[in-house]
Amino acid sequence: MKVINFSRTGLLFFLVSVAFIGAGGAYIYYQEGFNLGIDFSSGVSLQVDISGPTSEEELRGLLSQYGAINVQRGRAAVGRFIIKISEVNQDSSFQSVVPQQVLASLAAQYGTENVQLLESAIVGPRFSANIVRQFFVLTLGAFLLIMLYVWFRFRFSYAVAALAALVHDVLFMVAFVGAFQIEISTTTIAAILTIIGYSLNDTIVIFDRIRENHQLLHEAPLATIINTSITQSLSRTIMTSLTTLLAVVAIYIFASGPIQYFALNMIVGIAIGTFSSIFIASALLLKLLRRRAALRPKEVEQVPSAALVAEQNPKEKSNAAQSAALSRAHIERQIETRRRMVAAKQQQRKKKRR
Amino acid sequence: MSKRFRLLLVIGALVVAGIFLFPSLQWYFLFGDREHAQAQAGRPEIQRQVTRESDTIIRSLRQLAQEDEFQPLPEDQEVAIAVVRARFRENGEAIPSPITVRTALDLFITEGDLRDEIARYLNAQFEEAKTIRSRIILLGLDLSGGVQVVLEPDVTSLEERLGSAPTEAQIAEALDLALAVINNRIDRFGITEPQIRRRSDNTVEIEIPGEADPERVNAFLVGKGQLNFHIVDDQETERLLQYVARDPNWDPESSQQPNFIPAGLLAMPYYTRDEFGIEQYVRHIVVHENIEENGLSGDYIRDAQFIRDPLTNQPLVNFELDITGSNRFATLTRENVGNSMAIVVDDQVRAWAVIQEEIPSGQVRISGFEQIEAQNISRVLRTAALPIDLEILSQQEVGAQIGEETVRSGLIAVLAGFILVALFILSYYKGAGFIADIMLLVNLYLLISILAVFNLTLTLTSIAGIILTVGMAVDANIIIFERIKEEYRLGKSAQASVSAGFRKAFWTIMDANVTTFIAALFLSQFGSGPIKGFATTLAVGIVTSMFTSLFISRLIFDFITEVLRRPRLSISWRRS
Numbered sequence A: 001m002k003v004i005n006f007s008r009t010g011l012l013f014f015l016v017s018v019a020f021i022g023a024g025g026a027y028i029y030y031q032e033g034f035n036l037g038i039d040f041s042s043g044v045s046l047q048v049d050i051s052g053p054t055s056e057e058e059l060r061g062l063l064s065q066y067g068a069i070n071v072q073r074g075r076a077a078v079g080r081f082i083i084k085i086s087e088v089n090q091d092s093s094f095q096s097v098v099p100q101q102v103l104a105s106l107a108a109q110y111g112t113e114n115v116q117l118l119e120s121a122i123v124g125p126r127f128s129a130n131i132v133r134q135f136f137v138l139t140l141g142a143f144l145l146i147m148l149y150v151w152f153r154f155r156f157s158y159a160v161a162a163l164a165a166l167v168h169d170v171l172f173m174v175a176f177v178g179a180f181q182i183e184i185s186t187t188t189i190a191a192i193l194t195i196i197g198y199s200l201n202d203t204i205v206i207f208d209r210i211r212e213n214h215q216l217l218h219e220a221p222l223a224t225i226i227n228t229s230i231t232q233s234l235s236r237t238i239m240t241s242l243t244t245l246l247a248v249v250a251i252y253i254f255a256s257g258p259i260q261y262f263a264l265n266m267i268v269g270i271a272i273g274t275f276s277s278i279f280i281a282s283a284l285l286l287k288l289l290r291r292r293a294a295l296r297p298k299e300v301e302q303v304p305s306a307a308l309v310a311e312q313n314p315k316e317k318s319n320a321a322q323s324a325a326l327s328r329a330h331i332e333r334q335i336e337t338r339r340r341m342v343a344a345k346q347q348q349r350k351k352k353r354r
Numbered sequence B: 001m002s003k004r005f006r007l008l009l010v011i012g013a014l015v016v017a018g019i020f021l022f023p024s025l026q027w028y029f030l031f032g033d034r035e036h037a038q039a040q041a042g043r044p045e046i047q048r049q050v051t052r053e054s055d056t057i058i059r060s061l062r063q064l065a066q067e068d069e070f071q072p073l074p075e076d077q078e079v080a081i082a083v084v085r086a087r088f089r090e091n092g093e094a095i096p097s098p099i100t101v102r103t104a105l106d107l108f109i110t111e112g113d114l115r116d117e118i119a120r121y122l123n124a125q126f127e128e129a130k131t132i133r134s135r136i137i138l139l140g141l142d143l144s145g146g147v148q149v150v151l152e153p154d155v156t157s158l159e160e161r162l163g164s165a166p167t168e169a170q171i172a173e174a175l176d177l178a179l180a181v182i183n184n185r186i187d188r189f190g191i192t193e194p195q196i197r198r199r200s201d202n203t204v205e206i207e208i209p210g211e212a213d214p215e216r217v218n219a220f221l222v223g224k225g226q227l228n229f230h231i232v233d234d235q236e237t238e239r240l241l242q243y244v245a246r247d248p249n250w251d252p253e254s255s256q257q258p259n260f261i262p263a264g265l266l267a268m269p270y271y272t273r274d275e276f277g278i279e280q281y282v283r284h285i286v287v288h289e290n291i292e293e294n295g296l297s298g299d300y301i302r303d304a305q306f307i308r309d310p311l312t313n314q315p316l317v318n319f320e321l322d323i324t325g326s327n328r329f330a331t332l333t334r335e336n337v338g339n340s341m342a343i344v345v346d347d348q349v350r351a352w353a354v355i356q357e358e359i360p361s362g363q364v365r366i367s368g369f370e371q372i373e374a375q376n377i378s379r380v381l382r383t384a385a386l387p388i389d390l391e392i393l394s395q396q397e398v399g400a401q402i403g404e405e406t407v408r409s410g411l412i413a414v415l416a417g418f419i420l421v422a423l424f425i426l427s428y429y430k431g432a433g434f435i436a437d438i439m440l441l442v443n444l445y446l447l448i449s450i451l452a453v454f455n456l457t458l459t460l461t462s463i464a465g466i467i468l469t470v471g472m473a474v475d476a477n478i479i480i481f482e483r484i485k486e487e488y489r490l491g492k493s494a495q496a497s498v499s500a501g502f503r504k505a506f507w508t509i510m511d512a513n514v515t516t517f518i519a520a521l522f523l524s525q526f527g528s529g530p531i532k533g534f535a536t537t538l539a540v541g542i543v544t545s546m547f548t549s550l551f552i553s554r555l556i557f558d559f560i561t562e563v564l565r566r567p568r569l570s571i572s573w574r575r576s
Helices: A012-030 A056-062 A094-110 A125-153 A156-179 A186-216 A222-254 A258-295 A306-310 A319-325 A328-353 B003-030 B033-040 B043-067 B078-091 B101-106 B111-133 B155-162 B168-187 B214-222 B234-246 B323-335 B371-382 B400-453 B460-489 B494-524 B529-563
Strands: A043-050 A069-073 A080-086 A115-123 B146-153 B195-198 B204-209 B227-232 B265-273 B279-288 B301-308 B315-321 B340-345 B348-354 B363-367 B390-398
Touching (some): A012 A156, A056 A080, A056 A094, A080 A094, A094 A115, A115 B400, A125 A156, A125 A186, A156 A186, A156 A258, A186 A222, A186 A258, A186 A328, A186 B494, A186 B529, A222 A258, A258 B460, B003 B400, B003 B529, B033 B111, B043 B101, B043 B111, B043 B279, B078 B101, B078 B111, B227 B279, B227 B323, B234 B279, B265 B340, B279 B340, B279 B348, B315 B323, B400 B460, B400 B529, B460 B494, B460 B529, B494 B529
Parallel strands (some): B265 B348
Antiparallel strands (some): A043 A080, A043 A115, B146 B204, B146 B390, B195 B204, B265 B279, B301 B315, B315 B363, B340 B348
């Protein structure tokens, strides 16, 4: 297996992603905002079952007296409708009175025995404000703590690159949800936060490999180290994404209700999280590490390894030569040799100390 | 650690998990409707049921004795049989077989004794059902159906009452009181016990499982927390008592108020509190409904203090009425000397006493409360109604039908996700994949048992959390397997590859999981119920998946390579 040259694209994908997010944002603006679910727009949502022929338009006409109203046909069964009434300039009795009135109107039209209230939700105006505030506070808190941990376990550059990838994921998902007008509910927030965890997981596994290889092959060019690391963990990345996708697709197909949207968001999030770990986090890390290396004079410890010396200057090599030289097994053998040498050195030092 | 020690540790963990899981299995698979109803009943409901059931048992025993004293106790008299056996055991006597009705009745000195014993037994049954219920995985409202309300204190209402901006402590105190009042009201609502939780952000979450009935929610929120004075109609009270004595099955909650009670009078239950603060129903008292003519509204109360009687040290509530109230109270007491007056709080008689003489001063002292209650009443009274207004932040009702559908589709999703992932892993990693699949099962088992021990509520989103955990739990295994494969490809022996693979994968898995755990932890701080459930499931899942992948599966691999000395690893479908 060859080491795949992921870093060749540089920040290209990053720019493509930014363009996508920008386009999504513009499209959201064009569509006049997000499709906010009941959790975010105060009002009443009723799910009713009406046996007998009827249609969304008919219901809308029937209930128009109650103000801003939205009727959707439910997914699961024939006679299911979701009726939403937003609380616009209504008095405080709205919450307790309107659901009863709506049901009474429906019962009058279709007969009491044919109308069944399955589910109802009432959301006050302050509830949604609380959720949005909490979301920002918690996301920022999580970001901060995660960054501290990565900084502590790795290095500052790693933390910055990981964080940038996370912000990218969140923005991309928000753009996606907005552009396709998927209903935003509390489960959307759950999906976004889960993807933060998931994408980070992905990024960390690759970074872990980069750090390990960086210590073992620190004479090799950074691009080689990073490409090797991504390639080495590629099968894991793909396998994990596939298994998680399988589980989430199962939810999307079999479950009903709000977690179906959750599953859809997750499918997008897993794809984008996997993509960002490889093409955004790693590409950024390369840029950051290179800048860091340029700022500090590099201490070069000469190691008598012909293969490594040959790779020291990336400019001397054509891409073709590089990929030929860097078969995966070859690199792995190098890493193993190098590891043995480091271990031997450490033992020598220990002996000397004694 | 030796392999034997590790094996013992794993077995220990599995056994403990099984113990945690047992009550849930018992609840969902062994218990019938009767136990379910028992565990969910509120305190007053329990008391009513115990009284009714023990009466029924006594009566049927009496009837059996009349038919034939020496017939054995029939099988369906389970409670009586259990009580009799317990008494024999207590006395240290051998249990006769068969137990005849006569021996059963003779064993107890009086019928009252037997009745008390039966009541105690039934009470213990309720308690046990409640204890078990506190250790199970509860189904959230979206799965079981019911009503959920989130309330938020309206600080401005408190500000108006206090005349100045309230401090945090004052808000907290007012909220505590409001909850005490609501708890009190809800307790009387009947069959199922609602869950009232105070969240960290000062909002209150109330969940009432069962049928979605918004009326109930409104009923306890609209109630005023009022204390009123009512004049008692002694004659009708006496009649009601006699009527109840004739018809022990009369249930004040479900039956109508007897129609011989004239209009303008109300039968109200009289409750006292025992030393634990649990309501004890005493009896019904008939009072005049109209508090303008035959009573006094609590609105006239200007202040109320908790004091102790200087002579007897009994807790007392001292009310101070305003001028209008004093005048009206003086007239009321003058006209009703010799009658009784009841103190009614939220439609329950809490205390009553005979009026000895006119009370002209506007200072009223009432005894007969427990100390805590006296303190609470005096505090609540200072603010007349709920000490702080509560606004509905959100309210959700889920019909039981929708709940069932959700459970079914959720279970199918979990099952399908699980099978898909398991097959995929098995086909890709072959033998090692089989181990990973077993770890997946163990992980699911541990996860659910931990959820049970924390008495977590299973919601739709936590089902999603479980499925996601299934997907992500495999990740640790994948990291390890890929590492082992790499080592194996370098030409190392099976044993060396396994040991190096686990060693190198350890910190990768740690780092990856700690960061995800941080995200899950923050998520679990989210006030809103569904996300919380999801995050908790995810966080627990991370911990259990690390245990299964790093500890249990390591043990299995070590066993295969070191004990069975298998030279080859079955970890891939191709040898690369």
